[in-house]
Amino acid sequence: MLSQQRLQLRLGGLFRSVGVEGVPVVIAENPTNSPPACTDVRAPQDWGAGWEMRRAEPRMPLTLPGCPTSTLVSDIHWVFSHLLLGPRIMEMTMPSGTGRIIPVPQLQPRMTALIKGAGYGSDEPIVVGIQQRDAPPILRAQGLMSSGEPLTATTLIYAASLSKQMTAACAALLAQHGALDMESALSRWLPQLPAWTDTVRLRHLVHHTAALPPDSKIDATMASDADRTTPSVLRALARFPALDRRPGTEHVYSNAAYVCLAAAVERAAGQPLPQFAQRQLFTPLAMVDTCYWRGPDPMPPGAAPLAFPHPAPLSLGDGGVWTTASDLLRWSQALNADELGISTLMQTPGCLDDGTPIDYAWGIGVRSHAGHRVYRHGGGWPGLRAMQARIPDLDFSVVLIAVADDTERRADLLNSLLDEVTKPGIPDSLRGPGSNRRKSNEPFRVMGNDVA
Template sequence: MIFPWFHAALAGVLMSAAPVHHRIESFLDRTLPPGPGGTVAVARDGRLVHCAGFGLADREARTPARCDTAYDVMSITKQFTAAAIMKLQMMGRLRTTDRLGVHLGPVPAGKRLITVRQLLTHTSGLRDLGDDYAPVSRDTMVRRALASPLRSRPGAEFHYSNVGYSLLAAIVERVSGSSYERFLAEHLFAPAGMTGTGYVLPRWAPGQVAIEYDKRGKRRGAPTEHPWAADGPYWYLRGNGGMLSTARDMYRWHRALEADTILSRRAKAELFAPRVPIDRKAKVYYGYGWGVLPRSEHGRVTEHDGGNDWSFGEFARFPDKGVMVFWITNQAYREGKWNLEDINGELTPGLVQALGA
């Protein structure tokens, strides 16, 4: 979720005054083999200094990837769910210290101590349940999650839990009386000026949504073409992944988090607090929907990545330096040739150098 060596280097090179646009494009041209498409965005001091695509968003239609191409941002979705919980707390509708039974009804004895905060920090002990695209309703997901055996005692250990974030999305609906996506659209995305982020509510232009490709280069379709309900993904994915967004919207989200547009300073302090150690040696923690590196050579770092069988992306912020980086690809793997999840070991370091060379 967070790679300290990458972020320390990146923050440093972004402080240089040299332009980055052509270096990034040149690096991607040299480094990426034919196949993947994607988008890279970099912001500094409130300004979007680079936002451009590479490769094709749709190979069959020969549609190039662009700054405003929409992608499945995968587990980066979790930060939106966490922000929705913080917004509801600001509205006085819930508290992160609430136990599940306050919002989800009767809870089995072994899970009665689980809190909203433990869902946010992956310390609930809950196990993931099934395939992202299984046709599961909200109430079925909640029932199965609460009936499943725990991996560990609530609050005792960090275990990354997608179902925990789906439960948070269910709590958003129960508490707000609105659908999960509509609550996010009205209280997070619209105030931030994000017009291309959501499941089914945004009106994307024809060809705007990137097509995903598997490791053999087979077309897997747009995210919205996977098995979904009429109002978005089924509930093993909803709230923990599957959100579509654009690089420009992710920049707008960054700007909203820099200001108090969406969340108060107090809410953001709670959101980004380093609560649960992920890597004690590297001093990396998990907050609410974010990986947090409290101290580095270049200050605080907050980050989350996302990946599935086809795509991979990362969103990183350096609040002390006013820097944001977002990148994403529509084909993360290629059989026998490359693996763009090794983006952290090959593409990412090269991108860092290109940004500062």
């Protein structure tokens, strides 16, 4: 039998393990006032990872398999939704009107195994984070960076092409307020480029249907040892007198398209992209460590070192964002909750000019996994690989960043994490719409260093 005093001590240790000190926990026992009859509790030192906390209404009754009913109440309204003692999951009964809680599979103790199963050694630097609803995020970081410092969930890391959705969000905000017409020609915003910009619409840039020259050809026109900057990309584009095909006829991933989109955003906003994003995105969402970085140094102060400082990724729009795993989860969950009021627009897939739909929305790929709509994107730079995905109908997000990686193991790791959260065994009624329509997982498509 587990005494009430020992349970209180263990709960206190759990709160401290997630950074919450001095939280009083009241245990309202069952009518017979006997403690929960859980006889397979492991040693106290193992309890630090034994619970997952979820915000809910106070005095939510919890039913443990094989244990009398008890209620856990705290003055910050945290309730524990899972007891990680093997595969068992607590069943929750809720007073009417308090909303629906979707159980999350027990990923915290599984993370190490999933990372290893994807082929990452225990000494390889990678950070993985998951979050559902407003429960505290679960973060796992391992390995040392090239500086010798340990990689953590708050390490500032280059987001690479994960930046595209933030650039798209800036465009969506301006479009929603009538300051940026997505049907306007690129020539209106970048008149210094050749006449072919008259045929390119801003929506073509968003959905990678602008028919711009391939990134490889653009890069080839720039000095191999020069940093990649917005001016250098635009100068390279100016050297192409014509396009090889008509815009709107094909979906071809283009970093240059998002450099052009970012430049249009700056002109429409009347201020540099870093300042606009800070005021409209990062500050309102309390993403305190996130910023666009245009140099001149190759990285912001205190950031994780790039494998090769030069040429540095200093162009804005296609990349340019430096962030942390914690901030990325905050971003993802904010989009799931539509905190910026633009999620519906950003999640709308594009189409070719003839109406053919494509599986790319505003800076994010559109896929399905186990019958759920998934929005995801990858990012890459030499020595760095990143992935981010979210499932809005489960209010679930996952991010992963490896800072010494040039492989595509990230795709396998992301798939395994999505498998865990959508695997059979949780009632479909608790999963959300469409969960009973299980489909085969769609393959990832590699686009240069990016996976969408």
